[in-house]
Amino acid sequence: MSLNREAFNKFAEMAGQLADMDTPVEMPDDQRVANAKRVMMEKMDAPKAAMLESCIHCGMCAEVCHFYMTQEDGKFTPILKLDLLKRVYRRELSPLRWMHRLYTRDVTIEDLEEWQELVYDTCTVCGRCSLICPMGIHIAAMMPIMRNAYSAAGMVPAELHLMDSQQDQGHLFGVGKDEFIGLIEQLRSQGLEIPVDKDKADIMVLTSVLDIMVSQDSLIAMIKIMNHLGYDWTFRTDGYECANFGMLSGDEEVHLKASKKIIDAAVACGAKKVIVAECGHSYPALRYEAPDIWGHALPFEVLATSEFLGQEVEKGTLKLKKAEGVHTVTFHDPCKNNRWGGVEKEPRAVLTALGLEIREPDSTGRTNICCGGGGGAFLINRTADYRQRVFELKRDQIDATGSEALVVTCGSCRLNFEVGKMKSNWGKPVESLVEMVGDNLDDGAARSGTGSP
Ligand code: SF4
Ligand code: SF4
Missing domain, CATH: 1.10.1060.10 (Alpha-helical ferredoxin)
Known part of the structure; x- marks a missing residue:
């Protein structure tokens, strides 16, 4: 599985036009x-x-x-x-x-x-x-x-300000509920079983605009994994999007509204767990910051995808085959998952279960250096040079490990690495953890479909 290059190019082109599309806030x-x-x-x-x-x-x-x-x-x-x-x-x-x-x-x-x-x-x-x-x-x-x-003060950078408006209107980069439903129908027509809008479910799974637009293989992998595990799970069309531009821009109203959609959908179906897609900032946006702004504790557990996968591996419920074609990898910890959320051993447990040797760079785990595109910087066009320099710092650290591939668990990190790769002709494959798992499910060890999470 890999990034959809055509979709990636289209996304990059759209991202480059965001600033011109924004209507600035008028204020003395x-x-x-x-x-x-x-x-x-x-x-x-x-x-x-x-x-x-x-x-x-x-x-x-x-x-x-x-x-x-x-x-x-x-x-x-x-x-x-x-x-x-x-x-x-x-x-x-x-x-x-x-x-x-x-x-x-x-x-x-x-x-x-x-x-x-x-x-x-x-x-x-x-x-x-x-x-x-x-x-x-x-x-x-x-x-x-x-x-x-x-x-x-009405002084959010134009790109993030535009994304705030789009999130408020229920679509991001032209992707809204209809597009999500359209993709689900398309995947169902390809034979995938996808539970959507169940009245009751133990686990609610979120996706992101990046997965819908650019990394559909990540979405497909997650569906396969959930079906393989046999849990009672669902997507909800009233709360599927995990990206939260309000958190990135600083607009608390947009932040809360985006989080509330997820909270309301999860409460409506009685979910005990909500799994956030491979998207770094979405994790603290829902897990830590939403309760603060909302003023209540969340009535469900929030897990990053890598955290969930690692827990399932550690419980013995997720059995994986040895990954083929690659033996050594470096894992890039998303800052928001590891430094802020403590998710460190879980993705490594998954990589080990895939039979991979993990080669850690100089700065790793809790002290890992950001990809350079976090916190919304990836979308701000004028930061391109800053981001590229950070990419080069990361690239050199990763190259020094001698690993064959880089594994990521955040769509934004992934795109930032892909842009850096293109600009510097770096040949290292950048893989998504959830896609690696989806590719290597041990079907001989599939669960019965009656388990509880
Ligand atoms: S300059 Fe030193 S003391 Fe001040 S914030 Fe930075 S690390 Fe802390
Ligand atoms: S980007 Fe720099 S200033 Fe901002 S949180 Fe990270 S280390 Fe601190």
Whole structure:
């Protein structure tokens, strides 16, 4: 199985036109500044203030940020990306604000314009800087506040702003419920059994616009795996899309609306588990952030695809054959699954069950370096050079392992690697974990179809 090249090219062409298709938000500049400051103040609390005031300017966060590592420009130092937040805190909320106002500049529209590149283009909210800071400053956890502020100011990059509007209208890149149903019908006509809109099901499976458009083999693989396992599962046409552009842009309304569709569909069918497609950001968007915005704990478990597959392998329910044609692989951990979600051993358990030797690069697992396209950066056209440099850093690390293929579990990482490959003539195959599993199900060990998850 592999990426659909024709669909990939079409997707890349559409992605290149997003900025031109967007309608910018009209707002007076002073209103933009006031809105951004209001959100920063609303989201500030004592622990965040303490973190912002704890920086000892050691610069260690810069040394581990892939954008600083590849540009070596001091402006990409992670903590400086939060400077506007710190200034607003000091001038408006700090106990010593009367003093700070004497020497801390107020935030201006020019500042907001300048920081947009730091908040979106050169931060993938990967969390690597937060690991290293000796003062325990969780820079990445505060970056979404900056994005919330930019959203309130109507200053989200055009590509992400357009995707917000599309998500709000129920379609992404022209793919909505009808297109999803059309694909399901097409796959059924090819002989696949696909449960859709069951009234009751133990497991609800999500897909993503990338799988529907570009990586249909991933979707097919997941269907085959679920049928092979024999669980009571379903897709729901009222909650199938896991991508959440509200989380990427900082628009909490869009974020919650997208998450609520999934939550409502899962509650309606009584799902005990919801499995997120191979899509990095969708995992924290639903698992961690949706309950915060919604204000309730989720009444079901949320699992990344690789997490689910690894658990099934470890339980002995998912039996796999030895993968053919490749013996050694490097696994790229999506930041949002591993660093944020702790999903590390599960994909490796799957690769081992496929008989593969895993060759880890210098930075791996929890300390893995982002693909460079996370946090929505993949869609922002002007970040292409930044992303390519990060790709080259990754490529060199992966090549140094001597492995035959790279395995990924995030559609966005996959596309970012594919773009990097094309631009640098890199010959390494980039494989999807779920597709490898779908290709190597041990049919002799299929379950009876009556199991519970
Ligand atoms: S979260 Fe990642 S991309 Fe953002 S500043 Fe930190 S290390 Fe850099
Ligand atoms: S690593 Fe922490 S203390 Fe050092 S400069 Fe970065 S934020 Fe400040």
